[in-house]
Amino acid sequence: MSMKTVNFTINGEAKSVQAESRQLLVHCIRETLGLTGTHVGCETSHCGACTIHLDGEPVKSCTMFAVQAEGKSLTTVEGLAIGGTLNPVQEGFWEEHGLQCGFCTPGMMMTATALLRTVNEPTETEIREAISGNLCRCTGYVNIVKAIQYAQRKMHATPAPEAVLQGGD
Amino acid sequence: MTQTIPMTAAAIGGMGHSMKRKEDPRFLQGKGNYVEDVNLPGMLWMDIVRSPYAHAKIVSIDASKALAIPGVLAVITGKDLEAYNLHWMPTLMSDTQMVLPVDKVMYQAQEVAAVIATDRYIAADGAAAVDVEYEELPVVVDPFKALLPDAPVLRTDKPGKTDNHIFHWEVGDAAVTDKAFAEADVVVKQDIYIPRIHVASIETCGCVASFEKTEGKLTVWMTTQAPHAIRTVFALVAGHVGLSEEKIRIISPDIGGGFGGKVPVYPGYVIAVAATVLIGKPVKWIEDRMENLQADSFARDYHTTAELAATKDGKLTALRFKTLADHGYADAAANPSKFPAGLYHICTGSYDLQAAHVEVDGAYTNKPPGGVAYRCSFRVTEAVHTIERMVDIMAHQIGMDPAALRMKNFIEKEQFPYKSVLGWEYDSGDYHAALQKAMDIIGYDDLRREQLEKRARGEYMGIGISSFTEIVGAGPSKDFDILGIKMFDSAEIRVHPTGKAIARFGTKSQGQGHETTYAQIVAQELGIPMAHVQVEEGDTDTAPYGLGTYASRSTPTSGAAAAMAARKIRDKARKIAAYLMEVAEEDLEWEPGKFTVKGNPEAFKTIQEIAFAAYTNHPQGMEAGLEATHYYDPPNLTYPFGSYICVVDIDAGTGQVHVRRFVAVDDCGNIINPMIVDGQIHGGLSMGLAPALYEEISYDEAGNCLGGSFIDYLVPTAVETPNWETDKTITPSPHHPFGAKGVGESATVGAPPAIANAVVDALWHLGVRHIDIPMTPSKVWKVLRDHGVTGS
Numbered sequence: 001m002s003m004k005t006v007n008f009t010i011n012g013e014a015k016s017v018q019a020e021s022r023q024l025l026v027h028c029i030r031e032t033l034g035l036t037g038t039h040v041g042c043e044t045s046h047c048g049a050c051t052i053h054l055d056g057e058p059v060k061s062c063t064m065f066a067v068q069a070e071g072k073s074l075t076t077v078e079g080l081a082i083g084g085t086l087n088p089v090q091e092g093f094w095e096e097h098g099l100q101c102g103f104c105t106p107g108m109m110m111t112a113t114a115l116l117r118t119v120n121e122p123t124e125t126e127i128r129e130a131i132s133g134n135l136c137r138c139t140g141y142v143n144i145v146k147a148i149q150y151a152q153r154k155m156h157a158t159p160a161p162e163a164v165l166q167g168g169d
Numbered sequence: 170m171t172q173t174i175p176m177t178a179a180a181i182g183g184m185g186h187s188m189k190r191k192e193d194p195r196f197l198q199g200k201g202n203y204v205e206d207v208n209l210p211g212m213l214w215m216d217i218v219r220s221p222y223a224h225a226k227i228v229s230i231d232a233s234k235a236l237a238i239p240g241v242l243a244v245i246t247g248k249d250l251e252a253y254n255l256h257w258m259p260t261l262m263s264d265t266q267m268v269l270p271v272d273k274v275m276y277q278a279q280e281v282a283a284v285i286a287t288d289r290y291i292a293a294d295g296a297a298a299v300d301v302e303y304e305e306l307p308v309v310v311d312p313f314k315a316l317l318p319d320a321p322v323l324r325t326d327k328p329g330k331t332d333n334h335i336f337h338w339e340v341g342d343a344a345v346t347d348k349a350f351a352e353a354d355v356v357v358k359q360d361i362y363i364p365r366i367h368v369a370s371i372e373t374c375g376c377v378a379s380f381e382k383t384e385g386k387l388t389v390w391m392t393t394q395a396p397h398a399i400r401t402v403f404a405l406v407a408g409h410v411g412l413s414e415e416k417i418r419i420i421s422p423d424i425g426g427g428f429g430g431k432v433p434v435y436p437g438y439v440i441a442v443a444a445t446v447l448i449g450k451p452v453k454w455i456e457d458r459m460e461n462l463q464a465d466s467f468a469r470d471y472h473t474t475a476e477l478a479a480t481k482d483g484k485l486t487a488l489r490f491k492t493l494a495d496h497g498y499a500d501a502a503a504n505p506s507k508f509p510a511g512l513y514h515i516c517t518g519s520y521d522l523q524a525a526h527v528e529v530d531g532a533y534t535n536k537p538p539g540g541v542a543y544r545c546s547f548r549v550t551e552a553v554h555t556i557e558r559m560v561d562i563m564a565h566q567i568g569m570d571p572a573a574l575r576m577k578n579f580i581e582k583e584q585f586p587y588k589s590v591l592g593w594e595y596d597s598g599d600y601h602a603a604l605q606k607a608m609d610i611i612g613y614d615d616l617r618r619e620q621l622e623k624r625a626r627g628e629y630m631g632i633g634i635s636s637f638t639e640i641v642g643a644g645p646s647k648d649f650d651i652l653g654i655k656m657f658d659s660a661e662i663r664v665h666p667t668g669k670a671i672a673r674f675g676t677k678s679q680g681q682g683h684e685t686t687y688a689q690i691v692a693q694e695l696g697i698p699m700a701h702v703q704v705e706e707g708d709t710d711t712a713p714y715g716l717g718t719y720a721s722r723s724t725p726t727s728g729a730a731a732a733m734a735a736r737k738i739r740d741k742a743r744k745i746a747a748y749l750m751e752v753a754e755e756d757l758e759w760e761p762g763k764f765t766v767k768g769n770p771e772a773f774k775t776i777q778e779i780a781f782a783a784y785t786n787h788p789q790g791m792e793a794g795l796e797a798t799h800y801y802d803p804p805n806l807t808y809p810f811g812s813y814i815c816v817v818d819i820d821a822g823t824g825q826v827h828v829r830r831f832v833a834v835d836d837c838g839n840i841i842n843p844m845i846v847d848g849q850i851h852g853g854l855s856m857g858l859a860p861a862l863y864e865e866i867s868y869d870e871a872g873n874c875l876g877g878s879f880i881d882y883l884v885p886t887a888v889e890t891p892n893w894e895t896d897k898t899i900t901p902s903p904h905h906p907f908g909a910k911g912v913g914e915s916a917t918v919g920a921p922p923a924i925a926n927a928v929v930d931a932l933w934h935l936g937v938r939h940i941d942i943p944m945t946p947s948k949v950w951k952v953l954r955d956h957g958v959t960g961s
């Protein structure tokens with residue numbers, strides 16, 4: 001198999017890696033670069049455990065080739081905390097018990113971080129729809145929604161409302 | 170034994186505090202260490218060739234093309250393993266199962282050969298290049314047909330086996346039950362199928378197996394909920410090829426969800442171990458999602474004919490369940506050895522029934538082994554679903570409100586400890602209080618009024634109740650063992666000189682938060698801040714022996730062991746404190762964190778001072794150090810319970826069931842961390858919603874798996890999941906050291922019948938009596954159509 005040189009930045013660092021043309025981006029991230037926070041739960045775009053940011057957009061890195069990252073800017077879960085300080089989404093997940101086994105959590109937080117970057121005050125329905133490509137088997141989602149709402153309040157310094165969740169569907 | 174737990178200061182963070190989880194910072198920053206994250210120098214990859222057929226003879230396996238691929242080092246087949254007598258392995262239920270087949274395959278996606286290569290992609294190339302010639306054999310997918318006299322016998326490996334029957338098991342007094350049925354005013358009867366489902370933890374199964382030839386030491390990082398038991402199983406299975414238990418180290422690192430699916434030993438693990446021993450290099454095997462959904466971790470598959478008898482005013486008098494269990498081609502269920510149908514005989518549920526008879530037969534079919542688990546304690550879900558459906562059918566049949574019928578038949582609070590007619594001793598409960606609370610929260614009477622109005626308008630709204638009793642925490646070792654190993658569990662606590670502690674356990678968290686909750690138990694018992702208690706589990710070289718985490722047993726067993734070990738430490742600490750303050754032990758009073766001289770609050774020694782003295786200034790003749798180990802053998806199981814009420818609206822045009830509200834009142838006794846308990850219940854409810862409405866692993870006539878990917882197997886997303894409304898009552902377990910019961914699975918067990926009952930409740934007036942789960946839109950739509958509703 002022919003190897004290609006791929007250049008991109010990841011979590012702010014410029015990288016040049018050798019990748020087989022068929023190598024999935026998630027394997028490049030996990031195995032070539034050793035960033036194992038991005039997980040694999042299906043390899044078929046269903047679970048979202050592999051979600052990263054590609055030029056700021058959430059993408060499922062299991063259904064992209066590494067070579068497609070050429071020239072892009074990537075962020076993984078390892079790039080969320082700045083200088084060891086958790087970002088508001090990470091903090092929200094901790095405060096609101098938005099994770100249990102933690103396997104879905106990196107992908108879930110990448111999706112949530114992207115959502116809050118684009119939508120200032122997402123409704124509960126918008127939050128649930130935004131994370132509907134990320135499966136979580138442990139939490140029942142209630143506390144994930146609360147975690148994202150926590151982050152939203154923190155980012156926009158709005159006081160906590162008497163939040164009553166409505167549920168999905 | 171007192172069961173009120175004094176509240177410690179928040180700085181100590183003992184029981185009852187919603188402490189944030191200690192394990193979270195690493196997970197939040199991508200620093201968890203799951204099996205797939207383990208990479209070793211020189212590591213090889215394994216990929217598995219799987220059967221496309223459900224039943225076929227293997228004519229030949231040609232690995233030459235695979236072996237010609239640069240980077241492919243070996244192709245392992247059943248014949249290779251046969252040379253070491255490792256091609257079959259025992260199951261937990263004293264049956265046998267293939268590691269790799271020698272002559273025939275028994276289910277679609279069965280392991281046929283393994284390819285070992287330098288890289289995951291090359292291993293996959295190799296697997297695709299292995300040529301297997303099959304000759305198809307007749308397929309048996311229906312367990313009823315499997316038991317017909319002319320059915321092909323599947324387990325031809327068993328000398329003298331002439332049918333597909335695995336076991337017959339029964340409990341209860343048939344004659345007394347028959348008499349009660351004969352005398353009953355009302356009898357209801359219903360066939361209920363609880364389909365095969367899959368836990369689908371977001372992390373699949375896998376391992377990294379590494380054999381160090383020079384030392385003869387095998388280390389396996391693997392997705393297992395029971396590392397110690399696995400070590401013993403490996404030693405027993407492979408003892409004859411030189412693997413000795415002291416040379417086997419199982420490490421269960423962070424686990425991405427287990428739910429029972431990571432209890433058994435699957436062929437992939439064993440093949441990877443065989444590969445590393447043969448080749449001498451570390452071997453990694455990680456299932457992909459389709460392998461996971463098609464080949465391992467199945468639950469349920471119970472076909473039951475259920476009957477319930479009552480007086481005409483609604484006093485339940487007798488129950489009779491006859492069940493056919495589809496176990497797939499091998500009985501590899503994960504039950505305690507003495508119970509082929511698990512704890513199914515908890516099926517009298519929350520009701521004071523005086524006559525019951527239960528029969529279960531197991532059958533072989535051309536499916537992967539079933540009966541593992543789906544977040545449930547050994548067949549409890551099947552029991553609860555069936556009794557809760559039957560109680561609802563009875564209520565509707567005699568025209569009584571389902572809540573009133575339950576209230577009338579609940580075991581009374583005063584009857585605990587309650588001996589059930591099928592032999593269990595329920596430890597404690599207050600079922601009326603839980604149901605009443607749920608009814609108050611949801612506004613039950615108003616909902617019934619609304620339902621009547623809606624029905625008059627032709628709208629379909631249903632209210633479903635489930636008042637379940639769980640049975641968890643296996644278990645008393647007199648009754649419960651796995652392959653002869655008693656089901657105790659363990660804790661070892663060492664207090665360091667500076668008053669910090671490390672605590673190790675025989676269990677293994679898969680998301681339950683043990684690093685936090687166990688630390689809180691130690692904090693409660695010793696007054697050492699939970700922040701200063703380091704919890705470790707999952708490494709068989711360091712942790713004390715235990716049977717692992719499943720069946721909601723961690724808190725009832727290892728949690729109890731933590732309290733008992735801490736109490737041993739406290740006893741020693743009291744001696745040291747008495748010595749330091751020159752008083753008699755009886756003159757000391759304990760409060761979490763210090764011993765004070767009675768009547769002199771100024772005179773005290775903190776646990777930290779005592780810990781220091783234990784290493785620097787302990788009494789002559791006393792052993793140095795401050796540590797203890799405890800193996801806890803519970804005197805009984807614990808019986809958590811709850812009442813759930815669900816409100817559904819059904820779209821008559823599409824058959825879509827919309828869960829409008831779901832109120833869950835749970836009682837798990839005293840609570841270690843309310844936030845975590847709530848989270849466990851949320852997760853459990855979601856894994857109750859899933860099989861009720863969405864999930865099923867079914868097979869076509871040819872034995873093709875129809876639920877084998879996330880396209881077909883519908884794990885609920887945030888969009889389908891309602892906002893769970895949770896509340897609690899607290900009825901401590903009288904026999905547990907701090908009055909706790911297990912909780913992780915209650916909601917998975919309790920939720921499905923609440924939803925199913927709500928759907929049937931919405932449609933009963935049309936003549937609908939029962940719908941099997943999952944109640945998918947197409948299934949409900951067909952039921953509506955069959956009952957004359959065309960809907961819009």
Ligand code: FES
Nearest residue numbers: 041042043048062
């Ligand atoms: S691993 Fe990429 S979506 Fe599941």
Ligand code: FES
Nearest residue numbers: 100104136137138
């Ligand atoms: S926390 Fe386990 S899958 Fe989400």
